[in-house]
Amino acid sequence: MLKHLYSNWWKGLAVIFLLYTFSFGLLNKVPNVVILHETIRNLYYHVPCWFAMLFLMLVSLVYSIKYLRSGRLMYDIVAVALLRVALVFGVLGYLTGMLWGNYIWGDLISWILGDTKTLGTAIGLLMYFAYFILRGSIDDEEKRARVAAVYSIFAFTLLNVSINVVPRLKSSLHPGSGGNATFTVYDLDSGLRMVFYPAVIGYILLGLWISSVLIRMQILHYKKNNITV
Amino acid sequence: MQFWATVGAMLRKDLLMEWRQRYAISGIMLYLLCIVFILFMTFGQDVQGPVWVVLYWIIMLFTAVNAVAKSFLQEGQGRMLYYYTLASPQAIILAKMFYNMGMMVLMAILAAILHGITSGYPIVNTPSFLLAMLLGGIAFAASFSMISAIASKASNSGTLMAILSFPMLIPILIILIRISLNAIQSDDLRVNLQDLVYLTALDVMIVGLALVLFPYLWRD
Numbered sequence: 001m002l003k004h005l006y007s008n009w010w011k012g013l014a015v016i017f018l019l020y021t022f023s024f025g026l027l028n029k030v031p032n033v034v035i036l037h038e039t040i041r042n043l044y045y046h047v048p049c050w051f052a053m054l055f056l057m058l059v060s061l062v063y064s065i066k067y068l069r070s071g072r073l074m075y076d077i078v079a080v081a082l083l084r085v086a087l088v089f090g091v092l093g094y095l096t097g098m099l100w101g102n103y104i105w106g107d108l109i110s111w112i113l114g115d116t117k118t119l120g121t122a123i124g125l126l127m128y129f130a131y132f133i134l135r136g137s138i139d140d141e142e143k144r145a146r147v148a149a150v151y152s153i154f155a156f157t158l159l160n161v162s163i164n165v166v167p168r169l170k171s172s173l174h175p176g177s178g179g180n181a182t183f184t185v186y187d188l189d190s191g192l193r194m195v196f197y198p199a200v201i202g203y204i205l206l207g208l209w210i211s212s213v214l215i216r217m218q219i220l221h222y223k224k225n226n227i228t229v
Numbered sequence: 230m231q232f233w234a235t236v237g238a239m240l241r242k243d244l245l246m247e248w249r250q251r252y253a254i255s256g257i258m259l260y261l262l263c264i265v266f267i268l269f270m271t272f273g274q275d276v277q278g279p280v281w282v283v284l285y286w287i288i289m290l291f292t293a294v295n296a297v298a299k300s301f302l303q304e305g306q307g308r309m310l311y312y313y314t315l316a317s318p319q320a321i322i323l324a325k326m327f328y329n330m331g332m333m334v335l336m337a338i339l340a341a342i343l344h345g346i347t348s349g350y351p352i353v354n355t356p357s358f359l360l361a362m363l364l365g366g367i368a369f370a371a372s373f374s375m376i377s378a379i380a381s382k383a384s385n386s387g388t389l390m391a392i393l394s395f396p397m398l399i400p401i402l403i404i405l406i407r408i409s410l411n412a413i414q415s416d417d418l419r420v421n422l423q424d425l426v427y428l429t430a431l432d433v434m435i436v437g438l439a440l441v442l443f444p445y446l447w448r449d
Contacts, residue, residue, distance in 0.1 A: 120400075127396040130393050134380075137389060138382060138383045139384075143382065149445070157434065157438055
């Protein structure tokens, strides 16, 4: 993946997918569902945030493991940049979710602790904020990279427990659980999928794009100090 | 065989140190006693079942932070280096975990007795509550040992210990509280079977992860 760091074709692809999402997401016909109505379009803008966040975290995990196996500083730079962008997508996911929750659940924030899915992701975000504090409190680069990689692998596993296992134990009002359907039930002509899947790809590519810029900046920073990554 | 002998020796060293100094375990017991006493002064004797359960696990959480946090923070760097020349990293982390697990289970039982004496004992299904204490104690001990090892590598590790470990423990706490809430309602162990299986899987996973990751951590 790193060999595409400087190529442009996938960035163009990101632009095309995002333009498609933001124009057709508002224009296409959506199934008329009671209570949800037009807010169902939030599927195109809210859910891809979480998909992108989890994807970036997963790739970051792969690079953390690669770092531990090889000790190349480059892999650590990649892992950190991806996590940074993943956190931004997580926060964006909350903001878009709040907008939707304001109309459907009638409140901006009280559901964060009431709903197990949002609680799970809140825990996940806290874990990764702690990751950056951990990095901040170690001075030596090599040691920082190693300790952070170990923590990141540990945290990702427990994050999966909190977003995949715990929500299954409790009931939730969130669409996709407790009898509240996701788009698979309502959408018979797959109109929602036509925009949703491109949106997910577009968001992921955008996330990779932003992290590639961060990675290149960090590489330049090391080059300036004559450190080979 | 050599490996388990080393683990046994490390464990014996920890127990011996505890026995000779004694201030650590008595400090934790006093801490426990203080929390229970404060809760007793605040809530009085008639505590509702669910409140009792939640208070119990909060007591356990803070006791765990104080009891297990020291496992790596307290040992000086020089002595750690000495251990590493003697034993493999897996043996060291395993011995620490076993020691902390024993400590946590002991504390869990002690907390249940103290909390039970002061605020009543609403649990009807004692076997499943005991299993929750055992599995929860193991999960707390294993994850705190690992986090303590991570935090000991950084400066201001005291604060770091709390912010690194609390988010990770919330999912474990949610499952534990669920089991205990079931245990005050029905005396059938089967209700909790699924959660107990999840918890066991979680314990195995945390211990496995620690065994894989710790060797990367100890090198300085």
